[in-house]
Amino acid sequence: MSQQFVGINGEQTGLGFTNRDQGAKVEEDQGLIDFKIITNNGTHESMKMLIDLKNIFARQLPKMPKEYIVRLVFDRNHESMCIIKDNTKVIGGICYRKYPTQRFAEIAFLAITATLQVKGYGTRLMNKFKEHIQKQDVEYLLTYADNYAIGYFRKQGFYQEIKMQPDRWKGFIKDYDGGTLMECYVHPIIDYGNISDLIREQKQQMIDIIKKLTLNDRVYPGLDKQNYKVENSNSDKPTVKPESIQGILESGWTIDDYNELKKQKEKTFMISCQQIIDTMRKHKSAWPFLDPVNKDDVPDYYDVITDPIDIKTIEKKLQSNQYTSKDLFIKDVKRIFTNCRNYNQPDTIYYKCANELERSIDDYLKKLKDEQQIPGVSKKIKKTNNK
Numbered sequence: 001m002s003q004q005f006v007g008i009n010g011e012q013t014g015l016g017f018t019n020r021d022q023g024a025k026v027e028e029d030q031g032l033i034d035f036k037i038i039t040n041n042g043t044h045e046s047m048k049m050l051i052d053l054k055n056i057f058a059r060q061l062p063k064m065p066k067e068y069i070v071r072l073v074f075d076r077n078h079e080s081m082c083i084i085k086d087n088t089k090v091i092g093g094i095c096y097r098k099y100p101t102q103r104f105a106e107i108a109f110l111a112i113t114a115t116l117q118v119k120g121y122g123t124r125l126m127n128k129f130k131e132h133i134q135k136q137d138v139e140y141l142l143t144y145a146d147n148y149a150i151g152y153f154r155k156q157g158f159y160q161e162i163k164m165q166p167d168r169w170k171g172f173i174k175d176y177d178g179g180t181l182m183e184c185y186v187h188p189i190i191d192y193g194n195i196s197d198l199i200r201e202q203k204q205q206m207i208d209i210i211k212k213l214t215l216n217d218r219v220y221p222g223l224d225k226q227n228y229k230v231e232n233s234n235s236d237k238p239t240v241k242p243e244s245i246q247g248i249l250e251s252g253w254t255i256d257d258y259n260e261l262k263k264q265k266e267k268t269f270m271i272s273c274q275q276i277i278d279t280m281r282k283h284k285s286a287w288p289f290l291d292p293v294n295k296d297d298v299p300d301y302y303d304v305i306t307d308p309i310d311i312k313t314i315e316k317k318l319q320s321n322q323y324t325s326k327d328l329f330i331k332d333v334k335r336i337f338t339n340c341r342n343y344n345q346p347d348t349i350y351y352k353c354a355n356e357l358e359r360s361i362d363d364y365l366k367k368l369k370d371e372q373q374i375p376g377v378s379k380k381i382k383k384t385n386n387k
Helices: 016-029 044-060 066-073 121-134 150-155 192-213 255-282 311-319 326-343 349-370
Strands: 004-006 012-014 033-038 078-085 089-099 104-112 140-145 180-185 228-233 378-383
Touching (some): 016 033, 016 121, 033 044, 033 121, 044 089, 044 104, 066 089, 078 121, 104 121, 255 349, 311 326, 326 349
Antiparallel strands (some): 078 089, 089 104
């Protein structure tokens, strides 16, 4: 399970966010990639980059009309931030429009070349864009995201809940059918260009604080395998006192904690088993198995079935704590059906009832089997005489 990072700006992502950003940041620091703001200023260099970026948008956003992409990319009210690799090749970018009086910007298009989408360039592009837009006194970013892009934008701090006052943006941006409007707050003091370093520093500071408050970094040698062996036991008393093991008491463990946890698990086990019993009892096919077989009614039954069992007997054994493991309980329940099939012929009503009732509780038994073992049955450590 990945760790969840929720940033001050609302970023919701695993801590892999920092690795993705850092990988591209290293390339930036080495001069392998660069980020440039491009406008349609009529120069040959700008036009070439805008054409390259337009082609990337057209390939990566196939549902977007190509004429619309061309119109916005070359519109002089729009700007683009391009990622330039090896000082020559455009590999992705963002096309956006600022609304200075309203202090927000709308992202029209964002895309990275398909072959480079797993290298962290998209994360780095967004952080560099926030760093740039922050200096323009822009407070919010808005964008319409399709179903494929919602996940990306959410990881970059965009939310579907729009907190900006409607009169600041309504009438300024166009509604898009099939798109989801998302918003990101650009925090005025966050250093977006170095955000991965900041997150790592924060993480390390938290680890250092935790180390001061706990003993988790201290490692003890544990038990000597040569002097102890493991055996199964139903005893509630451990052969080796837990408090005699180095590090147990230092961790804050107490026997009261163990006893309380044991009671909770035993209670959970009892409840699960009782639910299975109640489910069986209520089933329409349970009537032959509710009580022990009457010897007067079936004289030879106990000659054939030497280990009889029934629902009533199982419940009594459960209430008297005779089931020290879930396997014993499951074995008794299943023996109801095997006994019935061993004694009765397949064409009898009893045989059919056994099959129906077994099918009805099979999932319940599987679920119980997957649950944790009750505390009364465990592997105990016993000291040997080798020493």
